[in-house]
Amino acid sequence: MYTQGLDQAGYDTGYAQDDAALAQRFQARVDAEDKIEPKDWMPDAYRRTLVRQIAQHAHSEIVGMLPEGNWITRAPSLRRKAILIAKVQDEGGHGAYLYSAAETLGVARETLVDQLLSGAAKYSSIFNYPTLTWADAGAIGWLVDGAAIMNQIPLCRCSYGPYARAMVRICREESFHQRQGYELMLALCRGTEAQKNMAQGALNRWWWPAVMMFGPSDRDSKHTTQSQRWKIKRFTNDELRQKFVDFTVPQAEFLGLTIPDPELRFDADTGHYEHGPIDWSEFDAVVKGNGPCNRERLAARRTAHEEGRWVREAAAAHAAKQALRRAAEAR
Amino acid sequence: MANDPRFDYALHLADNALVLAQRLGAWVGHAPELEEDLGLANLALDLLGQARLCYAYAAEIEGRGRTEDDFAYFRDEDEFRNCLLCEQPNGDFGHTIARHFYFSAYQQALYTALAAGPDARFAEIAAQGLRETRYHVRYSANWLVRLGDGTAESHARAQAAVDTLWPYVHELFESAAVDRAASAFAPAPESLRSAFERTLEATLAEATLRMPSDDWQPRGGKDGRHSEHLSYLLAEMQSLARAHPGARW
Ligand SMILES: [Fe+2]
Ligand SMILES: [Fe+2]
Numbered sequence: 001m002y003t004q005g006l007d008q009a010g011y012d013t014g015y016a017q018d019d020a021a022l023a024q025r026f027q028a029r030v031d032a033e034d035k036i037e038p039k040d041w042m043p044d045a046y047r048r049t050l051v052r053q054i055a056q057h058a059h060s061e062i063v064g065m066l067p068e069g070n071w072i073t074r075a076p077s078l079r080r081k082a083i084l085i086a087k088v089q090d091e092g093g094h095g096a097y098l099y100s101a102a103e104t105l106g107v108a109r110e111t112l113v114d115q116l117l118s119g120a121a122k123y124s125s126i127f128n129y130p131t132l133t134w135a136d137a138g139a140i141g142w143l144v145d146g147a148a149i150m151n152q153i154p155l156c157r158c159s160y161g162p163y164a165r166a167m168v169r170i171c172r173e174e175s176f177h178q179r180q181g182y183e184l185m186l187a188l189c190r191g192t193e194a195q196k197n198m199a200q201g202a203l204n205r206w207w208w209p210a211v212m213m214f215g216p217s218d219r220d221s222k223h224t225t226q227s228q229r230w231k232i233k234r235f236t237n238d239e240l241r242q243k244f245v246d247f248t249v250p251q252a253e254f255l256g257l258t259i260p261d262p263e264l265r266f267d268a269d270t271g272h273y274e275h276g277p278i279d280w281s282e283f284d285a286v287v288k289g290n291g292p293c294n295r296e297r298l299a300a301r302r303t304a305h306e307e308g309r310w311v312r313e314a315a316a317a318h319a320a321k322q323a324l325r326r327a328a329e330a331r
Numbered sequence: 332m333a334n335d336p337r338f339d340y341a342l343h344l345a346d347n348a349l350v351l352a353q354r355l356g357a358w359v360g361h362a363p364e365l366e367e368d369l370g371l372a373n374l375a376l377d378l379l380g381q382a383r384l385c386y387a388y389a390a391e392i393e394g395r396g397r398t399e400d401d402f403a404y405f406r407d408e409d410e411f412r413n414c415l416l417c418e419q420p421n422g423d424f425g426h427t428i429a430r431h432f433y434f435s436a437y438q439q440a441l442y443t444a445l446a447a448g449p450d451a452r453f454a455e456i457a458a459q460g461l462r463e464t465r466y467h468v469r470y471s472a473n474w475l476v477r478l479g480d481g482t483a484e485s486h487a488r489a490q491a492a493v494d495t496l497w498p499y500v501h502e503l504f505e506s507a508a509v510d511r512a513a514s515a516f517a518p519a520p521e522s523l524r525s526a527f528e529r530t531l532e533a534t535l536a537e538a539t540l541r542m543p544s545d546d547w548q549p550r551g552g553k554d555g556r557h558s559e560h561l562s563y564l565l566a567e568m569q570s571l572a573r574a575h576p577g578a579r580w
Pocket of ligand 1 (some may be wrong): 170
């Protein structure tokens with residue numbers, strides 16, 4: 001998931017500056033499905049692309065803690081509260097592995113976090129939508145983690161070793177989240193009328209944003225090919241979106257919920273669901289910073305960072321003093 | 332049966348754990364560092380787990396079909412038997428750490444005694460909780476040391492936190508009705524104080540912090556007389572469940 005902004009960022013191949021023979025050997029290894037490891041030679045543009053993608057993904061995990069975290073204190077049962085805390089904690093853990101994967105490419109976590117807080121770096125636009133009811137916590141697990149899995153399973157085979165390995169672990173947890181989210185929705189749909197309405201309301205709000213998570217349509221996204229040649233990306237945005245829709249529509253039917261798309265229909269010839277037109281102007285607005293919660297999400301991250309500064313400084317100062325004391329004892 | 336002293340005692344243990352877990356849960360996503368988002372979530376999850384075991388035991392003793400969620404969501408503030416310390420606001424990270432250190436050092440002494448006590452269920456819950464509580468003491472003591480020893484600012488904030496929360500420590504070690512009724516199977520709170528103070532003194536010394544000396548000793552939480560903070564905490568925690576009575580989630 002979480003990599004939609006990439007397609008709009010533009011690439012340069014960077015091959016001109018690099019030694020042609022190294023570049024050729026690199027591409028041959030990628031073609032042979034060899035994993036590229038941190039110490040291996042790689043084109044600058046490959047490195048930059050990966051840093052941007054992994055950082056964006058990491059930031060999305062971190063910002064993604066906020067919308068669901070919004071319901072931790074109000075979860076309606078102790079069991080649900082424990083599941084939700086553990087889920088939000090998992091997302092934080094994903095952020096931590098991904099920052100570590102980015103660090104293997106020579107960029108410090110601090111630098112990346114600064115880029116997030118300054119607004120220079122992007123994160124998935126889905127997290128700029130509000131969680132208005134408890135059902136939103138279920139809809140996020142079901143739809144957002146569900147869309148993330150579609151995007152991320154191919155990344156387990158990404159050519160860059162540390163990213164691919166991080167994705168294996170992350171995917172396992174995301175599919176667990178997806179099932180828990182769906183189970184939450186199922187409980188609502190089998191509950192009272194009010195609970196069922198809550199579930200339908202959440203689906204109404206999250207469906208289109210989830211469909212947009214895969215990024216611009218292939219017709220408008222010119223930069224997929226280089227990433228595919230590098231085996232960072234394996235499928236196009238529209239291919240992944242189609243998989244998601246095909247997978248999710250029957251689940252909504254099982255819940256007894258209505259997908260908010262009057263044009264949605266099953267095409268018996270292709271075996272796929274066809275969805276109605278996507279409102280890309282909404283997507284563009286959210287990506288540009290004008291979604292319902294962009295400002296609040298960034299403000300929350302900045303506040304946590306600023307209010308935590310004295311704590312981080314204390315930890316660093318204590319560690320430095322300890323090191324001095326140990327050195328003095330050794331003398 | 333409801334007059335069984337184990338019922339009230341189980342609720343008392345559960346309420347302490349739940350109310351503190353509720354406070355800690357509010358940090359997740361807002362902590363000073365990603366590692367602390369994960370760490371505070373762990374503390375919250377451990378306490379929530381302990382609360383659920385104790386509510387389950389209370390439900391069994393009572394035998395009227397009430398569930399953990401009935402206890403957590405459908406009792407009013409004056410029915411909660413948690414100590415005042417647990418309901419105190421998060422404040423800055425230093426206050427959260429000081430509150431947690433006080434509570435877990437107390438809980439470590441309590442669980443150690445309960446684990447060796449005559450009630451098999453409390454002993455089992457305490458033995459399991461003790462593994463977690465030892466980690467909580469380490470986590471919060473390590474942070475208290477980092478903050479106390481760190482910078483001038485962190486030292487001042489840590490001292491303020493330790494001082495502000497100190498008055499609420501006394502209630503932990505005073506017998507209330509729930510403790511007196513439990514004397515056959517639970518330790519007298521007074522008997523836990525010396526173990527607590529050993530942990531406290533060692534940690535404060537390492538953290539270069541002064542022992543607090545405030546002699547104000549607020550009490551009443553264990554009898555259901557709380558600070559103003561608890562009703563807000565419960566209003567938030569219970570709002571959704573109470574808006575849909577009888578619903579299953
Ligand atoms: Fe995640
Ligand atoms: Fe997830």
